[in-house]
Amino acid sequence: MLIDKKRDKRNKSIDKFFHGFFMAMAMLSASFIVIIVLFVFAKGISPFLPGYEYGQVNLFDFLTGTTYRQDQGIYGVGFIIINTLVCSFFALLISFPISVLTALFIGKVAPKKLGAAMQSIVELLASVPSVVYGVFASGVITVGVRQIASAMGIATFGGSSMLAVIILLAIMIFPTLTSMSVTAIKAVDKDLEQASLALGATKTQTNFKIVLTAAKSGIFAGAILGLGRAFGEATAVAMVAGNKLFGPTFNPFDITRTLTSTMLVGLKETTGLDYDIRFSVGLVLIAVIFISNWILNMVKKRVGRNA
Amino acid sequence: MSRNVKDRLLQASTYISSALSVIVLAAIIIYLVVNGVSSLSMHLLTGDYYASTANSGVKSDYVYNEPTASYDGEGYYSSKWGIAVEDIVTAHNDEELSVTYVDPNSPFAHMESLVAGQDGQDSALGVGDLIQNVYYEDASGETVFLSKVRMGDAENLIMTLDNEAVAIVSCNFEGLGGGIRGSIIATLYLIVISLVISLPIGIASAIYLHEYANKSKINKLIRQGIDTLTGVPSIIYGLMGVAVLFPVTQLVGATSTSILLGGLTLAIILLPTIISSTEEALIVVPQSLRDGSLSLGATKSQTIFKVVLPCAINGILTGVLLGIGRVIGESAALVYTTSTVISDNPGILTQGTSLSLMIWSIMSGEQPNYQLASAISLIILVIVFVINFIVKIIGKRLARSFM
Numbered sequence: 101m102l103i104d105k106k107r108d109k110r111n112k113s114i115d116k117f118f119h120g121f122f123m124a125m126a127m128l129s130a131s132f133i134v135i136i137v138l139f140v141f142a143k144g145i146s147p148f149l150p151g152y153e154y155g156q157v158n159l160f161d162f163l164t165g166t167t168y169r170q171d172q173g174i175y176g177v178g179f180i181i182i183n184t185l186v187c188s189f190f191a192l193l194i195s196f197p198i199s200v201l202t203a204l205f206i207g208k209v210a211p212k213k214l215g216a217a218m219q220s221i222v223e224l225l226a227s228v229p230s231v232v233y234g235v236f237a238s239g240v241i242t243v244g245v246r247q248i249a250s251a252m253g254i255a256t257f258g259g260s261s262m263l264a265v266i267i268l269l270a271i272m273i274f275p276t277l278t279s280m281s282v283t284a285i286k287a288v289d290k291d292l293e294q295a296s297l298a299l300g301a302t303k304t305q306t307n308f309k310i311v312l313t314a315a316k317s318g319i320f321a322g323a324i325l326g327l328g329r330a331f332g333e334a335t336a337v338a339m340v341a342g343n344k345l346f347g348p349t350f351n352p353f354d355i356t357r358t359l360t361s362t363m364l365v366g367l368k369e370t371t372g373l374d375y376d377i378r379f380s381v382g383l384v385l386i387a388v389i390f391i392s393n394w395i396l397n398m399v400k401k402r403v404g405r406n407a
Numbered sequence: 408m409s410r411n412v413k414d415r416l417l418q419a420s421t422y423i424s425s426a427l428s429v430i431v432l433a434a435i436i437i438y439l440v441v442n443g444v445s446s447l448s449m450h451l452l453t454g455d456y457y458a459s460t461a462n463s464g465v466k467s468d469y470v471y472n473e474p475t476a477s478y479d480g481e482g483y484y485s486s487k488w489g490i491a492v493e494d495i496v497t498a499h500n501d502e503e504l505s506v507t508y509v510d511p512n513s514p515f516a517h518m519e520s521l522v523a524g525q526d527g528q529d530s531a532l533g534v535g536d537l538i539q540n541v542y543y544e545d546a547s548g549e550t551v552f553l554s555k556v557r558m559g560d561a562e563n564l565i566m567t568l569d570n571e572a573v574a575i576v577s578c579n580f581e582g583l584g585g586g587i588r589g590s591i592i593a594t595l596y597l598i599v600i601s602l603v604i605s606l607p608i609g610i611a612s613a614i615y616l617h618e619y620a621n622k623s624k625i626n627k628l629i630r631q632g633i634d635t636l637t638g639v640p641s642i643i644y645g646l647m648g649v650a651v652l653f654p655v656t657q658l659v660g661a662t663s664t665s666i667l668l669g670g671l672t673l674a675i676i677l678l679p680t681i682i683s684s685t686e687e688a689l690i691v692v693p694q695s696l697r698d699g700s701l702s703l704g705a706t707k708s709q710t711i712f713k714v715v716l717p718c719a720i721n722g723i724l725t726g727v728l729l730g731i732g733r734v735i736g737e738s739a740a741l742v743y744t745t746s747t748v749i750s751d752n753p754g755i756l757t758q759g760t761s762l763s764l765m766i767w768s769i770m771s772g773e774q775p776n777y778q779l780a781s782a783i784s785l786i787i788l789v790i791v792f793v794i795n796f797i798v799k800i801i802g803k804r805l806a807r808s809f810m
Contacts, residue, residue, distance in 0.1 A: 111706045118708040122619055125611035129678050130632030136643060139650040201424035209421045218425050220799075225432055227795045229736025230641075231763045232784040235770060236435045239442065239777055271431055278428075304414035325638070332640020334739035335767050360642055364742055365771070370649070370664065382646045389640070 137386065144383030147376050154373035162380065167346045168357065170366060170374045177359070177384055179347035184358045184388065186350070187262060187337075188330035191269030192323060199274055199326075200312070200319060203281030208307045219282065226275030234336035237268040242340055249353045256353050260342035263352035268336055273326035280325060284318020285311055320403060324396045331389050334360035359385045439788065443781030446585075450535050451782060454586020455751045456765075460539075463518035463530040464577035471574070474510035482507040483565040488575065489513030490568075492538065492561040503537040504561050505583070514575040521577060532580055538564070539579040543572035550576055585779055587786075589751040593666055593759035597745075598734045600670025600755070601677055602727060608674075609681030610716075610723060616682070617689040618711060637679045645743035648672030652744075661756045669745035669761070673734050680733060681726040688722020689715065691805060721805045725798050732794045735787055738763040747771075762787055 146152055148159040157175060165176010202222070206215045242259025245267075249256045288311050296306040312319070342355025343365050349356040363378045363385075474489030482493030482505075489510025495503055509516050509532055520530035532538070541553040541564075551571070558564040568575075612633065620626040649664065652671045661667060692715050700710040716723075738761075746758040747768045753759030760768055766783050769776045 111709075115706045115708045118711070119619060122611045122615035125608050126615035126620070126629050126633075129608060129612040129636075129682065130629040132647075132675050132678065133632045133635045133639070135651055136639060136647040140643060140646050143646075143650050198424045198427055201421045202428060205421035205425045209418060210425070218429075221429055221432055223795060223799075224792060225428060227732060227736075227791050228435065229738070229763055229787060229791065231736070231738040231766045231770075232435070232439075232787060235766060235777070235780045235784050236438055238770065238775065239781070240434060240438050274428060274431075302410065302414050304417050305410075308417055328638050328640075332642065334640065334642040335742070335763075339767075339770055360640070360739070363642055363646075364739065367742060367747075379646055379650070382643055385640065386643060389638070393638075 140379055140382050144379035169345050175377050180357050180359055180362055182348040183356045187265045188327055190266045191330050192327055194270040195274050195277055199277035200281050203278050203285055204307055206282050207285035222275050222278045230336045233272055234339040237336055237340045241267050254353050257342050257355050260340050260355050261353050262349050262356040264340040265337055269330045272333055273329050276329055277322045277326045280322025281319045284315035288314040320400045328389050334364055337361050338364040439781045439785045442777055443785040446778045446782035451586055453588050456586055456749050458584030459582040461530050462521045462579050464521045465514045465575050466517050466519050469514055469517040472512040474512050478508050480508055483561045485565045485569050487569050490515050492564055494561045506532055506534055506536045535583045536580040541578045542576040544574040545571050546573055589753050590760050590762050590765040593753040594761040596666050597670050597761055598731050601673035601734055602730055604674035605677040605681050609678050610685050613682045613685035617686050633682055642739040644672055644676050645740035648744040664744055664746045665756045666745055666753055666759050667755050669741045672740050672744045677730040680729050684722050684726035688719035692718045721801050725801050728794050728798050732791050735790055736763055738767050
């Protein structure tokens with residue numbers, strides 16, 4: 101057979117070109133995370149550097165401050181960090197058991213068709229956009245909170261409150277937690293279950309004691325992901341948080357302020373300290389997510405080892 | 408407690424938990440339908456958001472004709488002037504007189520604008536417009552001014568016109584406003600811009616990761632970088648958009664935040680989705696197809712473009728659909744990149760809001776507009792659910808395709 105050397109050579113160089121092209125695109129995709137962190141860092145750190153054009157802000161005061169008033173130029177996010185952590189933690193606390201039980205229902209308890217239907221419902225909940233949850237929260241959850249509060253004789257700010265944020269976040273992270281748990285539960289080794297059943301345990305005992313224990317690591321990973329979602333949830337939370345000027349807030353019926361709501365609310369100009377400081381708040385948000393992920397992953401490793 | 412009872416209780420708890428999420432989904436849908444369905448209309452989809460005002464006079468060459476047909480729809484009808492009006496309460500709680508019918512022979516259908524700068528242009532009263540005041544000629548030939556107060560309700564207006572007017576002179580009216588046409592257009596722009604940029608980069612990245620990458624350190628790093636993108640909150644993408652991509656849009660002439668900037672930011676948000684759905688489809692393509700193509704003498708890039716990618720088209724389609732859903736639902740990233748100013752005629756380099764961002768705009772103002780927000784939410788939900796449904800069908804087909 102005659103090999104067309106010229107064509108062969110051309111094909112080879114085309115091949116090389118595409119290899120390079122695909123690799124460049126993959127590197128570009130991967131580099132965005134670096135770009136995001138670098139640029140938000142650069143812009144977020146600028147108000148704390150000497151020579152900042154709108155007046156240098158003290159970094160320590162910023163991180164530990166308990167007042168955030170853009171009208172007076174006081175920017176302290178210490179209490180906002182605490183608010184964010186508290187809201188997300190309680191949301192996880194509510195959502196976690198419900199998600200795990202629902203996941204168990206989908207994966208093991210429910211008849212096949214019912215389980216599939218339930219799975220679809222979880223998927224639908226996952227696809228509801230943040231802002232739609234926000235409309236629902238300000239139309240329904242706040243009203244509920246207001247009624248509960250007035251039944252207990254407490255006045256609220258129209259229902260906007262920490263409790264409303266917690267309930268909203270619990271609903272919003274539910275699909276993430278559930279689908280991660282379903283994946284973990286479905287991946288549990290069948291032999292384990294059968295061994296448990298053969299030893300005389302009932303189906304329910306096996307589900308709760310064997311399956312859940314074996315799926316522990318995956319469920320925990322879901323919780324970490326869900327917590328990250330809760331930290332970063334923005335528009336919906338901003339609609340019901342109420343934006344308190346000082347804090348931290350520990351009364352569930354009082355208004356609160358989270359990192360994301362701080363970044364969104366009152367955004368008007370695109371220059372000046374009030375605008376730049378939002379990048380600093382964003383930087384704090386990245387740090388909070390990163391540090392909490394890091395700590396929880398350490399815990400997860402330890403939990404996994406004990407299994 | 409006996410084992411049986413305990414088992415039953417535990418099992419019941421899983422049923423209750425599942426029921427809770429069904430209740431939440433039902434509550435969301437019911438709330439949106441109850442509040443939003445009354446606002447759904449053609450006007451909502453095609454109308455302007457901002458009410459337009461007009462001051463129009465009957466054209467000088469108009470000759471009075473009896474209205475052609477009788478009208479028996481809603482509102483009070485003037486058989487003399489061929490116009491029907493009803494009382495409505497707007498979304499802003501104002502009582503208004505809304506036009507429900509204008510006969511083609513009616514003087515109100517033959518009007519031209521009296522506003523300086525637009526004189527002589529056709530400006531007829533249309534269905535949905537809100538009448539503010541009317542000038543008419545009475546039997547003595549005098550021009551009478553019928554103010555909003557003197558018009559009273561729809562019944563009174565029609566009676567006055569029927570009994571006292573011999574000719575219509577001019578009339579002031581407002582468009583209804585509250586439409587979402589501008590936001591729909593802006594959303595379409597955002598979808599097109601983000602996909603055009605995200606698709607090639609995303610597909611190429613997925614091909615590299617699945618077809619080329621060995622297990623070297625740098626490839627692991629690339630994969631880790633892309634995986635980390637998934638966990639970044641969208642509001643952070645928004646910050647990145649203004650900090651990094653704004654200078655890029657300035658190169659093509661943007662002076663402020665713009666739809667283009669929003670689209671570029673969304674393109675990056677979509678990357679992980681596009682990459683993972685393309686890759687999932689590539690995984691399903693059997694290795695034997697690649698081997699067959701290569702052994703017939705095709706080069707690797709020929710194999711990828713002519714054998715592998717056509718097989719992976721379903722996965723790419725899934726990525727596109729999920730991407731569209733994400734663009735429609737995204738709000739936090741756009742607050743920073745397209746601004747929250749609602750625009751009736753958005754362009755690529757001007758500010759504007761997508762449907763989701765419009766909800767944020769009208770909900771975060773002084774007086775939240777729940778009706779309109781629910782109506783838009785309902786539209787978004789229907790689109791997102793349909794997309795979800797199609798993706799599921801494609802997924803099922805994908806799983807079967809190489810069995």
